[in-house]
Amino acid sequence: MNFLVLTLIKAALIAGVLVTTLAYLVWVERKVLAHIQLRVGPRRTGPHGLLQPLSDLLKLLFKEGVIPKQVNLPVFLAAPFIAVALSLTSIAVIPFGPTVEIFGVQTQMGLADVSISLLIILALGSLSVYGISLAGWASNNKYSLLGGLRASAQMISYELPMAVTLVAPLLLYNTLSLREIAEAQQGFYLGVVPRWGIFQMPFPQIFSFILFLIAAFAETNRIPFDLPEAENELVSGFHTEYSSMLFAAFFTAEYGHIVTSCMIGTLIFLGGWNPLFPGIGGVVAPTVFLWFFAGICIWHAMQPARKLDRYTLPVIAAILFGAGGIFLIPAVQPVLVPLFWFLVKTGFLVFTFIWVRGSLPRFRYDQLMKFAWTFMFPAAVINLLITALLVALTTK
């Protein structure tokens, strides 16, 4: 098939799925946070609040967009676009699976297979600070300016440890292409332990993974590092003056960053689309997993906590059961099984982001800076030196 047509179809598919996922991520976050705090979360709009993202979107669309008088208009309007464009572009170079054949067409699962994809992602990530700091400056408001300043200082500080932590696993894989990185993690040690980045010999990159996650929290401005927006001291910081869809743009950008960072973490440290279990185990695991959750839904439907659960949970169970069945069809397995592993690992990391938000309080600003320069950076450098030494000793 024509390369252009194929790319357009893939781009439309990925963009659609990504934006829907981002909208539902808000729902997931609210639900998980609610359950961490022993509440139930959104449940009025649609069954289990599943229509909440849609109603949020409608609300934001029809809200009046207030633009305060004191703002610097061109920069004020450009900032949310910069933020959302940079955050959503990085998905273009992320591979979701190996090269597959769909309807007789060979294609890579992912938009563009670039030889320096990791560098491109780092570049887009380093540019993304402009959206936030310009928004803070253009709002022409003390609190917003402080938020913007904090964002730029924080992002510069945490970019450095992040880049240094990413170099260590790259020494093991010898490539900057995310597809080749994932391919370098195929196979198992002793037939059981997967050769993922966090287990890979000669130096398992577990420390580097932890440092990467911490830096990713800071880069995405999430709790415990959400100083740029700190509601109680800065009145939401850089986006105080934004309303309606402009505000939604910052929200989308933040969730887009979370998803991209989690995908990078999955590809570099958690083996990308390579399964956790060897042989047939990796293939049937999706079915077992989905049927297990279907079972949980049925079990809860038997003893409903709320009246409606008796009707909604069996429907969800049926959907999960059917999805598990699809994974058993041999024809679709080469496409769906790698995709499943990739999405499950990414989903787990996204869940970690929400989980941490529910568990940790915010840092103080001096603590944040001190942490970056006196712990993160030296730790990243030491990890890099040890990895480099072991790689140099073990390669012939």
Next chain:
Amino acid sequence: MSALIFLIFAFVAIACAINLVVQRHPIVSALSLVGVMCSLAVLYLLLGAEFIAATQVIVYAGAIMVMFLFVIMLLNTGVESKVPGKSLLSKIIGIPVFLVFVGVIAYLIQRHYVNAEAPVIFGNFTGGGPREVGLRLFTQYLLPFETTSILILIAILGAVVLARKELD
């Protein structure tokens, strides 16, 4: 296609560069500089220097310019005020010096690049990946590389000494 992209981004780079000088608000000037850096990165990419292109964006647009922006915001500088009555010197020799500058540039381009034996063809150069750059850097250009790193180390030490709080 490559020529078209080249023309677009060359134009954007020059327009941003002119805007950088013409604008009187520091933030807008800084943003124009970011535009120049990013268009230059695209030009590098067109010439096959992928690694340089990515580094250009990461280092210049993503780190150094953010630092500039940070300082400008921190000082909260407003619009530059225009000094009334330019100095006589700039009025007299401004235009002649500019013309000489343009002439020298035009002469050098004409001399070295227009009738060159091997004209630049987009996509001809493939040695710009990280591997090739790294190999060159650690074999052929090892001495300049190490000298630069020592220079940067000295600069860092100087910054630390200058920024250190007096303890007494």
